Amino acid sequence: xxASKGGASSxxxxxxxxxxxxxxxxxxxxxxxxxxxxxxxxxDGLSALEQIRRRxxxxxxxxxxxPNLNGLDLCRQLRQSPEYAWVYxxxxxxxxxxxxxxxxxxAGADEFLSKPFQAAELLTRVRAGLRIxxxxxxxxxxxxxxxxxxxxxxxxxxxxxxxxxxxLPLRVAQARAQSDPLSLFVLRLANLSALGQGLEAGGRAAxxxxxxxxxxxNLREGDDLFCYDEGxxxxxxxxxxxxxxxxxxxxxxxxxxxxxxxxxGRALPVQLQFGxxxxxxxxxxxxxxxxxRAAQALRDSKNVHTSVVTAPHPIPVSDCSxxxxxxxxxxxxxxxxxxxxxxxxxxxxxxxxxxELRQHNQDISQGVREPRAERFEAGSPSQQPLGIRRRKPxxxxxRQLGRGGWRLRR
Numbered sequence: 096x097x098a099s100k101g102g103a104s105s106x107x108x109x110x111x112x113x114x115x116x117x118x119x120x121x122x123x124x125x126x127x128x129x130x131x132x133x134x135x136x137x138x139d140g141l142s143a144l145e146q147i148r149r150r151x152x153x154x155x156x157x158x159x160x161x162p163n164l165n166g167l168d169l170c171r172q173l174r175q176s177p178e179y180a181w182v183y184x185x186x187x188x189x190x191x192x193x194x195x196x197x198x199x200x201x202a203g204a205d206e207f208l209s210k211p212f213q214a215a216e217l218l219t220r221v222r223a224g225l226r227i228x229x230x231x232x233x234x235x236x237x238x239x240x241x242x243x244x245x246x247x248x249x250x251x252x253x254x255x256x257x258x259x260x261x262x263l264p265l266r267v268a269q270a271r272a273q274s275d276p277l278s279l280f281v282l283r284l285a286n287l288s289a290l291g292q293g294l295e296a297g298g299r300a301a302x303x304x305x306x307x308x309x310x311x312x313n314l315r316e317g318d319d320l321f322c323y324d325e326g327x328x329x330x331x332x333x334x335x336x337x338x339x340x341x342x343x344x345x346x347x348x349x350x351x352x353x354x355x356x357x358x359x360g361r362a363l364p365v366q367l368q369f370g371x372x373x374x375x376x377x378x379x380x381x382x383x384x385x386x387x388r389a390a391q392a393l394r395d396s397k398n399v400h401t402s403v404v405t406a407p408h409p410i411p412v413s414d415c416s417x418x419x420x421x422x423x424x425x426x427x428x429x430x431x432x433x434x435x436x437x438x439x440x441x442x443x444x445x446x447x448x449x450x451e452l453r454q455h456n457q458d459i460s461q462g463v464r465e466p467r468a469e470r471f472e473a474g475s476p477s478q479q480p481l482g483i484r485r486r487k488p489x490x491x492x493x494r495q496l497g498r499g500g501w502r503l504r505r
Contacts, residue, residue: 106130108225111152113143113169114187115161121346123156126214127221128313128350135315136342140164144172149334150317152182153228154221156208159188159199167202174203181231183224187212252320253311259321259329263382266319266331270374277333278340280371281389282310282347284326286364295359302358306351306365313350329386337373344369368393 110132114120124134135152137143141163143155155173157166164172166186173179186204188195199207205227206220254262270277284306291299303326310328311320319331330347332340348367355362370392378384 106132106221106225108153108228109133109135109150110221111143111146111155112136113138113140113155113157113161113166115139115158117342119158121349123217124346125350125353126217129353130218130221132221133315134313136346138342140166140169142339143169145334147173147179147182150315151179154183154185154224156185156187159186159195167198167204170199170202170204181228181235183228183231185220185224253307254319254321256321256323259323260381262319263331263386264380266333267374267378267380267382267385270333275334276336276339276373277331277385278335278337278371278373279329279331279385279389280340280344280369281323281386281393282328282330282344282367282369283393284365285368286366287326290363290365298358302356302363305356305358309351310347313347329389335373337371340371340373344371370394 106127108131110127112120112123112127112134113136114123115138120136120138124136128134135146135150137146139161140157143157144164147155157169159166166188170184170186173182173184183206184204185206185208186199186202187208187210188199189210196207205224208217208220266277269275284303287299287302290302294302306326307322307328310330314320314330315332317333319333321329321331323329330344332343335343348369351367352365356365357363370389372385372388372392374382374385
């Protein structure tokens with residue numbers, strides 16, 4: 096299915112991930128992207144249909160429960176079209192039981208994957224599915240008499256600033272003619288100057304080449320990549336809304352820094368910053384205003400379409416090359432689960448302490464109120480009826496009468 100890479104088979108295939116959970120889509124994208132797959136994504140079934148009409152994937156991994164159009168109905172619609180019959184479909188859900196599996200297979204799904212899934216199990220099913228896809232594709236070619244079916248390339252070609260000036264107006268005209276959305280994002284290597292100062296001769300150029308190659312490999316086929324300036328790139332996303340461009344940029348940043356940038360034997364911390372914008376009816380036909388809004392979003396830290404993603408601290412090179420991608424992902428998932436369990440336990444402890452303090456304060460307040468109530472019941476002046484004055488002591492009354500010459504009659 097692909098060339099060998101580092102002793103493991105690289106999966107040169109286009110995979111469409113359909114899930115309304117960004118966390119799940121991100122995890123699947125990172126894992127399969129490291130295996131060599133070209134990844135696209137959709138947040139619901141209707142968005143997935145639009146992407147499939149523009150470009151047919153080799154394999155689809157779809158969640159069952161989604162808004163607008165769920166994964167089961169999406170599968171049914173795809174199987175009704177002969178042109179999508181060769182696509183391998185994996186339905187993923189947290190449901191359990193034979194009934195759910197039977198419903199999935201009856202709808203036309205090839206595989207049924209339960210959540211939570213293991214990385215090794217997912218990789219095995221994807222590899223098996225892609226072998227079946229290749230056989231189905233050949234049969235489809237024979238039946239239809241076609242010579243080829245579009246398949247993903249290894250990476251997106253890189254253009255320069257002049258290429259951007261030439262090709263962006265064509266993208267704008269195409270989007271308006273077809274009434275399709277068009278978005279782009281500007282991606283900048285924010286700390287290039289600081290990193291370049293500590294590099295030896297040729298290290299800066301090596302870092303930029305490594306960054307450019309990794310960026311081109313993590314984009315979809317059909318996207319346009321341009322180097323606008325040193326360390327600054329523009330990615331044009333045909334058919335993507337602003338929200339989709341935001342997700343694409345965020346996912347791209349996360350995948351870029353997932354593995355360390357090793358230059359001259361050192362793993363460098365890399366900081367990325369991006370800003371996204373989408374085409375509007377008021378924009379000029381050359382796309383100048385579109386690029387300006389994306390650049391402004393990148394500069395404006397308060398803009399909601401700006402995000403900064405920082406890589407971890409420098410990692411020793413010996414630690415970077417050990418282990419396979421699947422084992423690394425499993426270790427990360429286990430580490431996150433352990434951290435979540437510790438945080439949950441700490442939160443429960445804090446809540447118990449807070450409840451004990453609240454009960455203690457309540458007991459103290461109740462203890463302060465009870466003596467007052469006893470004094471009030473004993474007959475304090477404030478509790479006596481109006482108009483009844485307390486009688487003065489007899490000795491004091493005698494003393495007062497004696498001063499005035501009065502005598503007390505017996």
